[in-house]
Amino acid sequence: xxxxxxxxxxxxxxxxxxxxxxxxxxxxxxxxxxxxxxxxxxxxxxxxxxxxxxxxxxxxxxxxxxxxxxxxxxxxxxxxxxxxxxxxxxxxxxxxxxxxxxxxxxxxxxxxxxxxxxxxxxxxxxxxxxxxxxxxxxxxxxxxxxxxxxxxxxxxxxxxxxxxxxxxxxxxxx
Amino acid sequence: xxxxxxxxxxxxxxxxxxxxxxxxxxxxxxxxxxxxxxxxxxxxxxxxxxxxxxxxxxxxxxxxxxxxxxxxxxxxxxxxxxxxxxxxxxxxxxxxxxxxxxxxxxxxx
Ligand SMILES: [Cu+2]
Numbered sequence: 001x002x003x004x005x006x007x008x009x010x011x012x013x014x015x016x017x018x019x020x021x022x023x024x025x026x027x028x029x030x031x032x033x034x035x036x037x038x039x040x041x042x043x044x045x046x047x048x049x050x051x052x053x054x055x056x057x058x059x060x061x062x063x064x065x066x067x068x069x070x071x072x073x074x075x076x077x078x079x080x081x082x083x084x085x086x087x088x089x090x091x092x093x094x095x096x097x098x099x100x101x102x103x104x105x106x107x108x109x110x111x112x113x114x115x116x117x118x119x120x121x122x123x124x125x126x127x128x129x130x131x132x133x134x135x136x137x138x139x140x141x142x143x144x145x146x147x148x149x150x151x152x153x154x155x156x157x158x159x160x161x162x163x164x165x166x167x168x169x170x171x172x173x174x
Numbered sequence: 175x176x177x178x179x180x181x182x183x184x185x186x187x188x189x190x191x192x193x194x195x196x197x198x199x200x201x202x203x204x205x206x207x208x209x210x211x212x213x214x215x216x217x218x219x220x221x222x223x224x225x226x227x228x229x230x231x232x233x234x235x236x237x238x239x240x241x242x243x244x245x246x247x248x249x250x251x252x253x254x255x256x257x258x259x260x261x262x263x264x265x266x267x268x269x270x271x272x273x274x275x276x277x278x279x280x281x282x283x
């Protein structure tokens with residue numbers, strides 16, 4: 001399980017970092033908006049799966065926090081793109097993220113009880129780590145619009161908190 | 175549980191009944207704590223019994239100000255809420271939803 005999780009995390013890192021680096025250009029604001037929004041939707045969906053599946057109070061409460069926060073940030077993102085009159089633009093990174101999430105979702109769907117809890121929370125740690133890394137090294141530095149950059153920075157701070165929260169829940173499950 | 179609700183309820187009651195001015199000593203103050211980007215500012219508060227704390231949540235996120243085994247103030251996005259300090263002591267508090275948000279209140283008698 002650990003190996004598979006690590007591989008998934010590495011794959012996302014590669015997708016988020018590698019693609020653009022290889023292409024030699026940075027994502028545009030409409031692409032950044034789409035990636036950030038997609039990343040949020042993915043975590044909300046994962047959380048909803050956890051809320052429906054888990055019987056562990058700590059895990060369910062963590063998942064509820066993920067829904068609350070990511071939906072709120074995504075609403076802010078939608079308001080912002082509307083205000084700026086930009087259309088989020090689908091791109092390979094967003095597609096790859098969604099695909100990886102779908103694989104993870106069906107993987108988790110086969111698990112129940114403590115196995116599910118452990119796998120969900122470990123993936124939350126890995127996922128937030130990867131998204132935070134992408135925000136820090138690629139998305140924030142590439143963002144041109146000041147308001148978009150500021151929203152991404154707030155998101156980073158929030159998701160770093162999520163990562164710590166997930167790490168804390170993970171140690172509690174051991 | 176009772177302890178968690180009481181200070182807040184008393185604060186609300188005092189406000190509703192308009193008795194705040196009578197109950198609270200003349201020198202009672204309102205201390206403002208701003209929440210911006212997942213941080214309380216200031217982090218450290220010095221207060222005295224009878225003072226009120228007002229948390230002003232500038233984030234578009236729901237936060238709380240929660241003392242373990244004590245007060246639990248819900249702070250909806252872009253809203254503020256108050257707490258009347260009724261007992262002296264030294265209190266660490268956190269946001270239940272974002273446990274890395276931390277603050278501290280010292281209440282003198
Ligand atoms: Cu919070």
